[in-house]
Amino acid sequence: MTETPQRNRPDHPGSASGGDDGRGSSLSKRGGGAPAGRGRTTIADGVVEKIAGMAARDVMGVHAMGSGISRTFGAVRDRVPGGGKSVTRGVKAEVGESQAALDLEIVVEYGVAISDVAGEVRENVIAAVERMTGLEVVEVNIAVSDVKLPDEDDDEDESESRVQ
Numbered sequence: 001m002t003e004t005p006q007r008n009r010p011d012h013p014g015s016a017s018g019g020d021d022g023r024g025s026s027l028s029k030r031g032g033g034a035p036a037g038r039g040r041t042t043i044a045d046g047v048v049e050k051i052a053g054m055a056a057r058d059v060m061g062v063h064a065m066g067s068g069i070s071r072t073f074g075a076v077r078d079r080v081p082g083g084g085k086s087v088t089r090g091v092k093a094e095v096g097e098s099q100a101a102l103d104l105e106i107v108v109e110y111g112v113a114i115s116d117v118a119g120e121v122r123e124n125v126i127a128a129v130e131r132m133t134g135l136e137v138v139e140v141n142i143a144v145s146d147v148k149l150p151d152e153d154d155d156e157d158e159s160e161s162r163v164q
Helices: 045-057 068-079 114-133 155-163
Strands: 062-065 091-095 099-109 136-148
Touching: 045 062, 045 091, 045 099, 045 114, 099 114, 114 136
Parallel strands: 099 136
Antiparallel strands: 062 099, 091 099
16 A cells, blocks of 8 residues: 655654655655646636626727627626626637637727727737736737717617617
8 A cells, every 4th residue: 555745744854754865855845846837727718708808898999899780789787687797798808828819809989090999909908908918918909999079979879779
């Protein structure tokens, strides 16, 4: 019968129960190495999508996320009890072991410089995802699917009035 090494290790170097068996001071550490390095952490695509969605919505000039159809279906889903608001609408993430790539679809407000808004979204998303997950964001592709004109009703408002 074999015993696990943990049972034979002394709790303190040089203690009477273990003594010095010539294997050095590595016996004083349990498990070997720093606790943060023991095991693996995986982050789901949906987690990165939520972080990116929140970060993109924080940028001035972003009216909504997703295409017209996804916003319409999302507005209907939001009205269903327990459906909840989808933070991931308009965000697609591909997450590897240490890197992530993101595709975002946004609707911008009329009058803003689209390239400036896209740049700010990209910076905000990269900063948030890298800070919160530790993943390296290798690319953030942004598709501007619409411009919200001042006199247009929101698709979400129209959908909500049809559902009621």
